[in-house]
Amino acid sequence: MDHAAVLALYDREMREGARPDDPGARIERAGGVVRQVADELGWNGVLWSGLDAAGADRAVREQIAYFTGLGRDFEWKLYAHDAPADLGARLLAAGFRAEPAETLMIAETAALALGTPPPAGVRLVAATDPAGVELAVRVHEKAFGTDGAPLRHRLLARLAADRGTVVAVVALAGAEPVGAARLELVPGTPFAGLWGGGTVESWRGRGVYRALVAHRARVAAAHGCRYLQVDASAMSRPVLERLGFHPLGSTTPWCYEN
Structure with missing residues (x-):
């Protein structure tokens, strides 16, 4: 893989x-940034910026004014290669708070080993209705210790609007959900994203996460996606590297709260 070209x-x-x-949600382009604007339970934030040192502080102030005017908390998704090089320090000075950095990892779908099965006693099921979504939300809350309401909102909205662009899957040990994840397809691009992969603590280290990655990779391959992308935590990065993902840089969520 040509890392620079793929990035x-x-x-x-x-x-x-x-x-x-x-x-x-809607995408807006204004003041040198690309941002997504959604409701209170959706994701609000800056996805991309083309800034220089002279205009960066003004652009940051403009985004704060815009989102706070809507009554929204928001995130500036900063990548290590974004300019200016001190944009993170500027966000900090403007009142943003940094979440833990993640690694942007990308794999060519055709190069991945797709045959990884779930561990004994575990089966993977699609979450295609409200009951399945609730199972995925239960895993999310147990695995990450955060409120599952935004995930519930997002999955139900996507499934109602267009089942073809999101694939949610739950790992069940008997009737108990022990892992969950989703695949987001992006029609018109060669990419699909792996999101929300989590395993409850008592089942970690048994291969549930690897099986969820392989399952979603098979679905992406069936849809003709060339690349799979994931923002990997420190916990998941080693697993993804062994599966064939390449680290292309780091990304830090900078959060601004009203």
Whole structure:
């Protein structure tokens, strides 16, 4: 893989040329940034910026004024290669708070080993209705310790609007949900995204996460997606590297709260 070329393609297709990730969201381009605007439970934030040192502080102030005017908390999704080089320090000075950095990882779907099965006693089921979504939300809340309401909102909205662009899957041990994840397809681009992969603590290290990645990769391959992208935590990065994903840089969510 030509890392520089793929990173440039990712920036162009998935950030600068972003599509809304929620039926009720919209993409706006203003003041040197590309941002998504959604309701209170959707994702609001800056996806891409083309800034220089002279205009960066003004652009940051403009985005704060815009989102706070809507009554929205929002996120500035900053990548290590974004300019200016000190944009993170500028966000900090403007009142943003940094979440833990993640690794942008991308794999060519055709190069991945797709045959990884779930561990014994576990089966993977599609979450295609409200009951399935609730199982995925239960895993999310147990695995990450955060409120599952935004995920519930997003999955139900996507499934109602267009089942073809999101694939949610739950790992069940008997009737108990022990892992969950989703695949987001982006029609018109060569990319698909792996999101929300989580395993409850008692089942970690048994291969549930690997099986969820392989399952989603098979679905992406069946849809003709050339690349799979994931923002990997420190916990998931080693697993993804062993599966064939390449680290292309880091990304930090900078959060601004009203």
